[in-house]
Amino acid sequence: MSEKIKAETRTEFGKGAARRIRRENKVPAVVYGHGNDPIHVTLPGHETMMALKHGGANALLELDIEGKTQLALTKQVQIDPIKRLLEHVDFVAVIKGEKVTVDVPVQLVGEAARETLVVTENATIQLEAEATHIPEYIEVDIEGAEAGTQIHASDLKLPSGSTLLLDPEALVVNVTAQQSAEALEAELEEAEAEAGIEREESDKDVDEVGAESSEGSSSEE
Template identity: 45%
Template sequence: MAEVKLTAEIRNDFGKGAARRARRADLVPAVIYGHGDKPQHVAIHNHSLMMALKTPNVLIRLDVDGTDALVIPKAVQREAIRGFLVHVDFLAVRKGEKVTVEIPILTEGDLAPGANILEHLLNTLPVEAEATHIPESVTVSVAGLDAGDTVLAKDIKLPAGSTLAIEDDVVALQVVAAQAEAPAEESAEGEGDAASEA
């Protein structure tokens, strides 16, 4: 996976007032956790961080006042209506270290003919992977699947070096038959009959 380089500055003031001041300066408050170290409070330029977070589980090399820190996002807090970044928690990682992350499940192919619906019971798949080689996503073929068919976690082919971090038999996807609606004419006739009986 690609590595993104960003610059962060250390934060020494905390609380809601400090966070608001940071955002007015176009900075996003963030905290770096991991390896038993004391959490490090930093602030990162909003636009640069927003662009980096468009890639799921992006690997970021943060320059924190001249010191390198290799991190991945663990919790991203956004404003509910406008969606701008409010706060980010990062996990410090090292090359060769295994981490558990959730990667998006993508689908390809067409279901079997008929009024069937594909339901995503899982939108992301928990996997364990090497911190510097986290897959961006997994793709599942649903070609030809019919109502009643399911895709279990163990059925999803994982990229090399990744292993499942959930039970094998968890249902990730399932195909269900669309509920047929009564024709409009029949509904109208039924209402007419009910009116006559009344």
């Protein structure tokens, strides 16, 4: 579902103009696509932020630009790293019924078996879908999955009308046995030994050696 946003065309560009727009709690944006010149617009900040949150990574907005409606697919969003406010949005113009290529996030559902480690090998799945029917995410059920379970792209349940573009054999989720701390330490020591790295003795090791030496001296006396 697309969300309707009223947009204003703009003729001022550059950092200074962008700052003035943001001070008014608005967001500068550009709509590209379909062989037309880019359309530079200004959007209401709060409404746009909420629409992007609702729509996810591939939010579809219905922009009202001077009385004309334009479907716009979100392609790039710039957010202030400190204030967490929208700074700029790039859109691609689309037409209802048009097929588009998108990267859709993977969402894990459920919990794997105990003492397992779940690794997401592909966090997004490339699909072809209708612009107005892009899934927000692809669910992957890992409930009770045992070590050794592997879920490939071909195993995913895609929404009707979506076509997988990722290699069907691509590994999406890998469930392995969880290693103990001792096993990890042993692997690290082996890797360091192969690389010729010598560990410095920790204070704990030095204290233990010192304690053993003291015990030995006492027994000899």
